[in-house]
Amino acid sequence: MPTDRLGQTRQLATTSEYGVLGVRDVDFTLERVPVSADLAPLVERYWLVSWDLPPGRRASVTLLPHPCVNLVFDRGRLAVSGVGSSRFSYAYEGAGRVFGVKFRPGGFLPFLGAPVAELTDQVRPLSALWGADAEVMAAELAAARGLDELVAVAERWLRARWPGVAAETAEVGRIVRTLLHDREISRVGDVCARFGISPRSLQRLFHRHVGVSPKWVLRRYRLHEAAARLAEGTSGTWTEVALELGYFDQSHFIRDFTRAIGLTPVAYAEACRSRQAPVSA
The missing domain is CATH 1.10.10.60 (Homeodomain-like)
Known part of the structure; x- marks a missing residue:
């Protein structure tokens, strides 16, 4: 199988790269990184949206979600975002970034230990699942200087919490x-x-x-x-x-x-x- 940065291995996708509505990369940049081979049975990819707008300018992006749970780091907080049944918009201004771990459809159940339907259309703090560890992980992500470091932090924590694949x-x-x-x-x-x-x-x-x-x-x-x-x-x-x-x-x-x-x-x-x-x- 072909490999990419950081030694990640490209597995057969369970989600497409579609979902951003309209013309892509207007006012923001979207980067995607495949996961390491040992994590690929449950995790689809990592993603990073970043922007740097001039003062006074606001923008938004609208997405039609995949059937996936995402672990999202935004504005210093880590949250578990369940499958969204409807499109949603995200507004942004100034400079910033949002980093995410996209689990494969069905890939979050081993971490959750309960029906994933309980998370549909829900956003919950990761601390509700991982307790104080979620705050430590959030601090490490906040200190990460770029996408490679963000991915390294995420992979270290995923391995530490790895539940196995049934x-x-x-x-x-x-x-x-x-x-x-x-x-x-x-x-x-x-x-x-x-x-x-x-x-x-x-x-x-x-x-x-x-x-x-x-x-x-x-x-x-x-x-x-x-x-x-x-x-x-x-x-x-x-x-x-x-x-x-x-x-x-x-x-x-x-x-x-x-x-x-x-x-x-x-x-x-x-x-x-x-x-x-x-x-x-």
């Missing part, structure tokens, strides 16, 4: 990878047939490990790709996009896109072409 967790990872990468999977029934699992069992598995339903994950991944293609101006016709993303018809695609993004596909593509901030939460 067979069920690994199975969830295989299912999620299939939802992301396999275009022959267009409905939950396809997943059940592929993995020999009943719809009810699959639903329970995702409630406990991922925090949202398998149908939600499949739809979110397809909408991420649609938004990225529209932003890049490579969408093709609506019928082609709808069919390629697993929709039976154009109207269902437009309905789902508008509900999730806040604009019709046409309006979103036009906002991206004009480099406007197309949506907000």
Whole structure:
């Protein structure tokens, strides 16, 4: 497998690099780093958003979240951010940075020890899980001078708290990878047939490990790709996009896109072409 900085190994992704709505890298910089091989079964990647705006200028970025739990260090505080069911906006000014650890879908359950659905649409202080250790880790992250040092701190603490990987967790990872990468999977029934699992069992598995339903994950991944293609101006016709993303018809695609993004596909593509901030939460 190819390697990257700090010896991290690139594993087969369980989440895409989509999710930032509109034109990327306007007023901010987003960096992503893969994890070391021993942590990859549960952790997808690390990310750092940084900005340096002139005095008096404010900006915001809107995201359509992945089916992932993130450990987020922002303004000196460490928090656990559960899966967000809706888009959200983050406003910023001056100079600053936000660092995060993105767990794989299902990857946070071994750390939490409870159904991940309890965290959906929730943000909780890490101290509620790790106690005083969370404050020590936050202090070390605050002192880190750059992305390499931030990653080194995060990896040291993840290893110290490493819970191991159960067979069920690994199975969830295989299912999620299939939802992301396999275009022959267009409905939950396809997943059940592929993995020999009943719809009810699959639903329970995702409630406990991922925090949202398998149908939600499949739809979110397809909408991420649609938004990225529209932003890049490579969408093709609506019928082609709808069919390629697993929709039976154009109207269902437009309905789902508008509900999730806040604009019709046409309006979103036009906002991206004009480099406007197309949506907000």
